[in-house]
Amino acid sequence: MTSPDPMHFYQPAHGHGLPHDPFNAIVGPRPIGWIASCSADGQRNLAPYSFFNAFNYTPPIIGFASIGRKDTLRNIEQTGEFVWNLATRPLAEAMNASCAPAPAEVDEFELAGLTPAPSRLVQVPRVAQSPVAFECRRTQIIQLQGADGGAVPTWLVLGEVVGVHIARHLLVDGVYDTAAARPILRGGGPADYFEIGADALFRMTRPAWP
Numbered sequence: 001m002t003s004p005d006p007m008h009f010y011q012p013a014h015g016h017g018l019p020h021d022p023f024n025a026i027v028g029p030r031p032i033g034w035i036a037s038c039s040a041d042g043q044r045n046l047a048p049y050s051f052f053n054a055f056n057y058t059p060p061i062i063g064f065a066s067i068g069r070k071d072t073l074r075n076i077e078q079t080g081e082f083v084w085n086l087a088t089r090p091l092a093e094a095m096n097a098s099c100a101p102a103p104a105e106v107d108e109f110e111l112a113g114l115t116p117a118p119s120r121l122v123q124v125p126r127v128a129q130s131p132v133a134f135e136c137r138r139t140q141i142i143q144l145q146g147a148d149g150g151a152v153p154t155w156l157v158l159g160e161v162v163g164v165h166i167a168r169h170l171l172v173d174g175v176y177d178t179a180a181a182r183p184i185l186r187g188g189g190p191a192d193y194f195e196i197g198a199d200a201l202f203r204m205t206r207p208a209w210p
């Protein structure tokens with residue numbers, strides 16, 4: 001009798017053969033793009049996006065993927081502006097409330113009990129309760145393609161960070177303290193999240209060459 005292959009292999013196009021799709025749990029935990037935007041007529045919007053990351057230092061560029069044409073995508077197409085807000089453990093329930101598939105005319109700031117604070121450089125407000133926010137201007141919106149070149153109904157929204165707000169208590173001798181902010185990250189399954197604390201930290205410097 002041969003022992004089973006120790007590696008489970010699957011081709012996503014043909015199914016994963018597991019009780020739950022592991023993709024999100026493997027590429028995780030992911031930082032959350034908690035994105036505020038406004039429609040052309042000024043209707044406020046707030047929603048979380050965990051297909052989110054930073055892509056460049058200078059200028060700083062962040063991006064997130066809208067799976068389908070959602071209100072956030074439409075707003076950023078219309079106005080060219082958005083604000084990223086840091087999702088923290090004290091704000092986890094509000095972040096979750098802001099993902100409700102509410103009609104475009106619903107203000108998720110109100111829905112989630114959050115206060116809009118005016119931004120400095122863009123018309124879109126930031127979440128006053130969040131300790132960090134990036135004011136962003138859209139740089140590119142790219143519709144994704146599959147390996148066969150076929151269009152995928154997902155849009156990667158990229159924006160330059162033009163303004164940064166940081167609560168001063170997170171600057172310890174001027175150095176930003178990641179763990180002190182208690183950021184939350186998205187894991188897999190319908191409900192898994194991780195909170196980053198000081199115990200998750202380890203340090204490693206890059207190797208020199210030669």
Ligand SMILES: Cc1cc2nc3c(=O)[nH]c(=O)nc-3n(C[C@H](O)[C@H](O)[C@H](O)COP(=O)(O)O)c2cc1C
Nearest residue numbers: 047048049050051065066067070071072099100101
């Ligand atoms: C933690 C979390 C992460 C999410 N990540 C994404 C994502 O990366 N892309 C996406 O299209 N929807 C994502 N969603 C779902 C959107 O938040 C949801 O569809 C929301 O209603 C979109 O709002 P909008 O239409 O106002 O833009 C996520 C939801 C949660 C709770």
